Amino acid sequence: MPEGHLLPHAQDTLVRLSSELPFRRATTHLEQTLAVGQRMLEVQNTQAQPLSACPEEPAAERLAMSSDGSMVPLVGGVWAEVKMVAVGEVQRCRRKGEEQTVTTKLTYFARMAPAATFADQASAELRRRGIERAKEVCAIQDGAEWIQGFVQGHRHDALRILDFAHAASSVYAIADKIREGGGHLPPKWVDGILHRLPPRGTNARPAASHTLGQALPADPGAGELLAETA
Numbered sequence: 001m002p003e004g005h006l007l008p009h010a011q012d013t014l015v016r017l018s019s020e021l022p023f024r025r026a027t028t029h030l031e032q033t034l035a036v037g038q039r040m041l042e043v044q045n046t047q048a049q050p051l052s053a054c055p056e057e058p059a060a061e062r063l064a065m066s067s068d069g070s071m072v073p074l075v076g077g078v079w080a081e082v083k084m085v086a087v088g089e090v091q092r093c094r095r096k097g098e099e100q101t102v103t104t105k106l107t108y109f110a111r112m113a114p115a116a117t118f119a120d121q122a123s124a125e126l127r128r129r130g131i132e133r134a135k136e137v138c139a140i141q142d143g144a145e146w147i148q149g150f151v152q153g154h155r156h157d158a159l160r161i162l163d164f165a166h167a168a169s170s171v172y173a174i175a176d177k178i179r180e181g182g183g184h185l186p187p188k189w190v191d192g193i194l195h196r197l198p199p200r201g202t203n204a205r206p207a208a209s210h211t212l213g214q215a216l217p218a219d220p221g222a223g224e225l226l227a228e229t230a
Helices: 007-020 024-046 117-120 124-128 145-152 164-180 189-215 221-227
Strands: 064-071 077-097 096-113 136-141 159-162
Touching: 007 024, 007 164, 024 124, 077 124, 077 221, 096 117, 096 221, 117 124, 117 145, 136 145, 164 189
Parallel strands: 064 136, 136 159
Antiparallel strands: 064 077, 077 096
16 A cells, blocks of 8 residues: 555545445545544643633542553654543442442543643643542552653642552562662562552552562662662
């Protein structure tokens, strides 16, 4: 296929429409879709301005927000990061006879933009969902610096929860640092810490720090190593 100005998904959609409709009508449909998307973009960007009017819904008592970035392919073999935030209500319910915490009524906002621009543009959706008005908010994410800044700017008192995959990655990195520095850890130290993270992650840290202190060699650089991995 020759290179064109359409992204792969748009090109695929055009081909599918062309197989079911006359080509001229398929092209018109695609142009209308792109025009609607552009108009939505303009409206959302306008609503994100500090003094603009933005519809607001009643805030839930507890909300969860989760931000991340995903790499997407552009035309010509170029890749770029699309940033997204998801917002949902946190509720307690019973499933299969057990009480569980679930997130419902999820909505999303995404942009291919620098972190500061994304934070500004996402403000309309966060204001609409009531992030600032909710009684409690938790932020589930990885430890990326731009995400911490995003949470700080929109709800600084949110309970920040590091997702399990990134928490596990950090635990493995800590173990590697200790061993590289000449320390000795029990064979199943990592497994023990990971086992304690999901139900009581905050309680696992003091025990881990105590174990690390014992594992580090007694030399002047040991304290620096411990501080680096904490």
